Amino acid sequence: MVHKRVGPSKNISIEDVARLAGVSITTVSRVINNSGSVKTRNKTAVLEAVKQLKFKPSVFAQRLASGKSNVIALIIPRYEGIFYSFYALELIRGIGTLCEALKLDLLLHLTDSRSPLNLRGVGGIIFADVIGNLDQIQEAVDSGTPCVVINNYVKDLNVNSISIDNTGGAESAVDYLVSLGHKKIAHITGDIVTQGAAQRFEGYKKSLKKHGIALEEKYIFKTDYSRGQARSAAEKLINMPNPATAVFVASDSMALEVMAVARESGKHIPDDLSIVGFDDNPSGLYGPVALTTVRQPLSQMAQESVKRLNVIISKKEAKVEKIVLPTELVIRESCRKL
Amino acid sequence: MVHKRVGPSKNISIEDVARLAGVSITTVSRVINNSGSVKTRNKTAVLEAVKQLKFKPSVFAQRLASGKSNVIALIIPRYEGIFYSFYALELIRGIGTLCEALKLDLLLHLTDSRSPLNLRGVGGIIFADVIGNLDQIQEAVDSGTPCVVINNYVKDLNVNSISIDNTGGAESAVDYLVSLGHKKIAHITGDIVTQGAAQRFEGYKKSLKKHGIALEEKYIFKTDYSRGQARSAAEKLINMPNPATAVFVASDSMALEVMAVARESGKHIPDDLSIVGFDDNPSGLYGPVALTTVRQPLSQMAQESVKRLNVIISKKEAKVEKIVLPTELVIRESCRKL
DNA sequence: TTGAAAGCGCTAACAA
DNA sequence: TTGTTAGCGCTTTCAA
Numbered sequence: 001m002v003h004k005r006v007g008p009s010k011n012i013s014i015e016d017v018a019r020l021a022g023v024s025i026t027t028v029s030r031v032i033n034n035s036g037s038v039k040t041r042n043k044t045a046v047l048e049a050v051k052q053l054k055f056k057p058s059v060f061a062q063r064l065a066s067g068k069s070n071v072i073a074l075i076i077p078r079y080e081g082i083f084y085s086f087y088a089l090e091l092i093r094g095i096g097t098l099c100e101a102l103k104l105d106l107l108l109h110l111t112d113s114r115s116p117l118n119l120r121g122v123g124g125i126i127f128a129d130v131i132g133n134l135d136q137i138q139e140a141v142d143s144g145t146p147c148v149v150i151n152n153y154v155k156d157l158n159v160n161s162i163s164i165d166n167t168g169g170a171e172s173a174v175d176y177l178v179s180l181g182h183k184k185i186a187h188i189t190g191d192i193v194t195q196g197a198a199q200r201f202e203g204y205k206k207s208l209k210k211h212g213i214a215l216e217e218k219y220i221f222k223t224d225y226s227r228g229q230a231r232s233a234a235e236k237l238i239n240m241p242n243p244a245t246a247v248f249v250a251s252d253s254m255a256l257e258v259m260a261v262a263r264e265s266g267k268h269i270p271d272d273l274s275i276v277g278f279d280d281n282p283s284g285l286y287g288p289v290a291l292t293t294v295r296q297p298l299s300q301m302a303q304e305s306v307k308r309l310n311v312i313i314s315k316k317e318a319k320v321e322k323i324v325l326p327t328e329l330v331i332r333e334s335c336r337k338l
Numbered sequence: 339m340v341h342k343r344v345g346p347s348k349n350i351s352i353e354d355v356a357r358l359a360g361v362s363i364t365t366v367s368r369v370i371n372n373s374g375s376v377k378t379r380n381k382t383a384v385l386e387a388v389k390q391l392k393f394k395p396s397v398f399a400q401r402l403a404s405g406k407s408n409v410i411a412l413i414i415p416r417y418e419g420i421f422y423s424f425y426a427l428e429l430i431r432g433i434g435t436l437c438e439a440l441k442l443d444l445l446l447h448l449t450d451s452r453s454p455l456n457l458r459g460v461g462g463i464i465f466a467d468v469i470g471n472l473d474q475i476q477e478a479v480d481s482g483t484p485c486v487v488i489n490n491y492v493k494d495l496n497v498n499s500i501s502i503d504n505t506g507g508a509e510s511a512v513d514y515l516v517s518l519g520h521k522k523i524a525h526i527t528g529d530i531v532t533q534g535a536a537q538r539f540e541g542y543k544k545s546l547k548k549h550g551i552a553l554e555e556k557y558i559f560k561t562d563y564s565r566g567q568a569r570s571a572a573e574k575l576i577n578m579p580n581p582a583t584a585v586f587v588a589s590d591s592m593a594l595e596v597m598a599v600a601r602e603s604g605k606h607i608p609d610d611l612s613i614v615g616f617d618d619n620p621s622g623l624y625g626p627v628a629l630t631t632v633r634q635p636l637s638q639m640a641q642e643s644v645k646r647l648n649v650i651i652s653k654k655e656a657k658v659e660k661i662v663l664p665t666e667l668v669i670r671e672s673c674r675k676l
Numbered sequence: 677t678t679g680a681a682a683g684c685g686c687t688a689a690c691a692a
Numbered sequence: 693t694t695g696t697t698a699g700c701g702c703t704t705t706c707a708a
Contacts, residue, residue, distance in 0.1 A: 011458070013685055024695045029687060036688095038693060056458040060402040061685035064700045068687095069398075074446075078435065089427055096448040097416065108412075108446045110434040120349070120394040227624040257624060263601065264626045286565040286595060286603045351701055362679045367703060375677060399701035402684045406703095 012055045021049040032057055059105075069123040072099065073107040074308055075317060077131040079193075080253065084279045084312030086253065087151070087298065091128055094302025102310060111136065119145050124309035126150060146312040150305045152195050153324060160308060162301050162323045167197050169294040169327030170203025171210075173248050173276040174331055176292075178211045181275060186219040188233045188258065190250035197225070200250045200278060219244050223254065230254035234261035238273070245338060246274035252281035252293055259287060260333070264312040274335035290332035297325050350393045359387040370395060370665035395566050397443075407461040410437065410647055411445040415469040423563060424591065424619045425489070425636065432640025440520075440648060449474065457483050462647035464488060469532065484650040486644045490533050491662060495592035498646060500661045504534050507632040507665030508541025509548075511586050511614040513668055514630075516549045519676030520584040520612060524557040526571045526596065528588035535563070537586045538616060557582050561592065572599035576611070583676060584612035590619035590631055595624060597672070611649055628670035635663050 113133035148160040190197030221233035249255035253275030277293040284291030451471035486498040528535030559571035587593035591616030615631040622629030
């Protein structure tokens with residue numbers, strides 16, 4: 001026996017609305033899209049019918065018919081470290097919030113960087129960082145889909161990119177330490193496979209060089225951004241003979257770990273060790289000693305990427321831009337004058 | 339002169355493939371969907387043509403024609419605290435990864451709980467927690483779209499829910515403290531607007547009652563889950579006359595803050611204060627004293643929700659289930675026998 | 677095992 | 693200001 005479906009009440013189509021409102025479907029279409037001109041009388045009737053029938057247009061039909069899509073995809077490389085960072089959440093939050101406001105559908109892809117993505121029908125793509133997936137990006141760009149890469153300055157591809165001045169930020173952090181009189185300045189890096197970590201390391205070296213301070217291998221500790229590795233690095237750093245008087249750490253969460261280790265070893269911050277982090281993670285505020293850090297405009301970057309994409313999609317603007325956003329040193333309490 | 343477009347290469351349609359392969363579009367459809375039977379010869383030809391033309395079917399046309407959608411929406415209430423939690427990321431990660439594997443498109447909505455969502459065309463919906471958006475859920479359920487609510491046991495709605503045994507977890511945490519001889523046990527709550535925090539508080543009270551320990555208002559500190567509020571609470575807790583000997587904290591990140599405060603005040607963990615957290619956030623592992631905590635199967639919950647939805651969507655199974663996943667006390671180093 | 681043809685629900689010329 | 697009509701690119705009967 002075939003009986004009426006209870007749940008998925010037969011889909012209401014634009015035709016039902018037209019019938020109820022006593023107009024053509026074209027008029028209904030005009031009303032719901034706010035395009036063309038419609039007599040107030042009819043408009044009201046349509047709106048009334050829409051409400052009464054609880055009509056929601058089928059986005060698939062709309063997209064198929066119009067050839068336009070208000071879907072944007074956010075591609076996050078499924079790289080181990082990425083999800084333990086302040087970064088990912090801030091990004092998703094920034095992008096998600098703006099998409100909501102702009103009525104864009106946000107498609108989230110946690111990609112393993114290999115599987116081909118079916119990008120057809122996606123209006124635009126945001127690549128969150130580049131980690132082994134340049135090919136994917138290349139392919140997306142080639143397909144003509146508007147793309148913007150964030151958190152990575154992409155040199156080799158003709159694609160929009162919005163990145164952060166990691167080198168400059170790191171440099172200013174170290175400059176600051178030098179200005180306080182520090183000469184033995186250590187660095188705990190992030191995961192060097194990421195451009196961000198590499199550039200921060202670069203900035204560190206640049207500043208030392210600028211000030212005529214020799215780079216010392218023993219003061220450099222490479223990590224994968226995890227708190228665990230930060231802890232080991234901090235332990236080595238603190239217990240070595242002739243230890244550094246200051247350390248620039250590639251992320252705030254690692255810097256907090258260093259602080260904790262120092263405190264446990266009976267060291268006092270900033271008296272025994274000056275620390276500068278990177279991120280401006282709010283967690284840095286709550287400890288006993290507020291963390292001096294480099295603020296990076298993550299949510300600005302996130303929002304900028306959506307706006308940029310939106311412009312490209314709607315205005316058909318095609319000019320490729322590579323934007324680098326500035327960072328800002330936020331001086332708090334974790335460093336002292338030597 | 340009309341010349342070949344370079345960028346947005348004219349969209350290849352199923353018709354182009356059919357022509358090149360020398361078959362009908364129906365046959366092509368059969369091949370790409372692996373439905374119906376097609377002679378090997380033709381199949382090969384189609385596959386060859388697909389590859390050569392780099393054909394990707396239009397998902398919109400597919401969905402429109404078939405009436406099926408492999409899109410699932412993840413609705414996250416845009417509530418202030420939610421993004422500072424271990425919770426959100428774990429969820430997105432779990433759901434995102436599984437969707438990727440199952441080839442489901444994941445639509446992310448950070449909702450303000452008021453704007454109506456156009457759910458038409460979405461195959462299924464996962465609501466991440468319920469915070470002031472019961473109406474949205476009600477509407478989604480009414481529309482007949484398969485829904486599952488996670489991290490919240492929804493009593494009043496006929497909807498699938500997968501939640502965590504917060505009460506039981508909290509109870510076992512406090513039971514454990516009692517078993518170690520503690521009688522003065524404080525509790526730092528999470529944001530009581532969330533069901534999770536309320537249930538953990540419930541479990542705390544239940545355990546005390548069970549053991550004949552009177553509930554003392556002065557030992558209860560309400561927070562919004564933030565580290566800042568955890569710090570204030572910890573300061574009060576530690577500096578009060580006749581302080582508690584143990585504290586059950588509603589989240590690990592807050593518990594870590596309590597640990598930090600204690601250490602700064604010259605207290606030793608667990609000698610001066612026993613601490614149990616909740617979450618099993620990996621950060622709890624890296625401190626000087628590993629945090630005893632309640633493990634909640636977040637990623638299991640996340641994955642379960644996708645699987646459940648997938649079953650409902652494909653099998654048309656409609657039975658509503660309300661699952662409560664167990665928690666597990668993970669004993670590490672932050673508590674001592676009195 | 678195949679293909680013709682009728683939609684899916686909408687948008688966008690074009691005409692009126 | 694409105695409606696007619698031809699698709700958008702696919703899936704799915706139905707017949708062959």
